[in-house]
Amino acid sequence: MKKFLLSVFVLSSSLCANAGGLMTNTNYHIAFDRMFARGATTEIDAAYSNPAGLVWGHEGLELSLNLQKPWQRRNIETQMDNFLGQPYDKEYVGKASAPIVPAFFASYHKDKWAVSAMFGIVGSGGFVEYDDGVPMFNVPITALLAAKQITPGSYSLDSYMKGKQYIYGGQVSFAYKFLDCLSASVGARVSYYDGFYRGHVTAVPGQQLSQVVGSDPLVNLQLDCTQRAWGFAPIIGLDFHKDKWTVALRYEFRTKIRTKNNTELLSVGSRDDSGAYSQIDVKAMAEQIGNEATIEALSHTSLGSMAGKVAGYLPNAETRYDMPSLFVAAVAYEFTPRLRASVEYHHYDDKNAKMADDRQKTLSHGTHEVLAGVEYDINKKFTVSCGGQRTDYGLTDDYQQNTSFACDSYSLGCGGAWNVNDKIRLNVSYFCSLYSDYEKNLTNAYGTPFKAKETYSRTNHVIGVGIDYKF
Secondary structure: OHHHHHHHHHHHHHHHHHOOOOOEOOOOOHHHHHHOOOOOOOOOOHHHHOHHHHHHOOOEEEEEEEEEEEEEEEEEEEEEEEEOOEEEEEEEEEEEEOOOEEEEEEEEEEOOEEEEEEEEEEEEEEEEEEOOOOHHHHHHHHHHHHHOOOOHHHEEEEEEEEEEEEEEEEEEEEEEEEEOOEEEEEEEEEEEEEEEEEEEEEEEEOHHHHHHHOOOOOEEEEEEEEEEEEEEEEEEEEEEEEOOEEEEEEEEOOEOOEEEEEEEEEEEEEEOOOOOEEEEEHHHHHHHHOHHHHHHHHOOOOOHHHHHHOOOOOOOOEEEEOEOOEEEEEEEEEEEOOEEEEEEEEEEOHHHOOEHHHHHHHOOOOEEEEEEEEEEEOOOOEEEEEEEEEEEOOOOOOOOEOOEOOOOEEEEEEEEEEEOOOOEEEEEEEEEEEEOOEEEEEOOHHHOOOOEEEEEEEEEEEEEEEEEEEO
């Protein structure tokens, strides 16, 4: 049973340390959702995407409030040709959700200078929940109990996982026009990470089995871990604006985020080889004798083989969730006074942004994104636009995990704007992401002797509405 409990704990540590995906968001303003390539804009959304360009924008004060509603699924299909003597094919449905996601922009432009601010959810953002757990929990539990002649029909397995990750960010920038065609900006963003990881795995004997072995659980793991931290990053930019052309460059430095655990619950229990059940309150032990002493103490118990795996959960243990540095290059061209188009490139240096357990080293490269968009003024009142984005994360099998996976994608967006009057503009949008399924082959699936194929898939749909106000 020690091997069994070790397997469960290794799996659950992946949940606590790595729930979520690559860390950075870019869709804050509705103009991005309906066009994507906004890195060379001079409108209010430039407060995030091109602060240096605001010196060619609206003279005076401008504010913008934007609201988005996403719907997502993150599914895992597990297929095994032979699992306990029969094929196994099950889809685990992950319900990813977020409430209405707000973002706020402000800018003030006068003569050759401009100041701007932006607040939004700059990284991650939302919840993911698996009501039936995930295969990395369920498969090894079933297999290891079967090895003890405890068949699936003789017990009930209750497995559940939920994680939350939000990174809130506030950004302030200052821009100045040095030449009639060239400006520069400097700024900074303060970020706040807020996340939790909750789950349990409990195998309880059925009525007949309990008459033989008793009613104590066969295995019982309980986890409730919250993580919070602050981060800071400088941001610099350049904007060249002449006639019908705009060329913009922006660089965001890495945001170092080191979270500290607030462990509300960490408890593990199992039966030893004689069938005796024991439950250890690991959290209480750590609070009484300290984290290092807890690991040492556990190493001398029947749970000794898992002692080194508790570090990621223990009170005040630290985990890295850096946001990577970001380089942006964008070009916009005005074909006519009513027709504009933009292209853009992003590079996120994910391989040099620290993740839990140095997981960033398993990526083949940092994230590459290519964006393009077009915007057309039907008349003075109405504007329509559309755009697309291609995202390549550099994924590998070693990076992908049940509790944290990504899929390369194409995203498409469309929408419009209504100039209600000279001061008010209303933006609406819809975009979706078309993900490429990722297949991962496992030789010893989840610590068992079986072969398996995992297929990771995702869906994403977002609608948004926003209002810009010029004073």
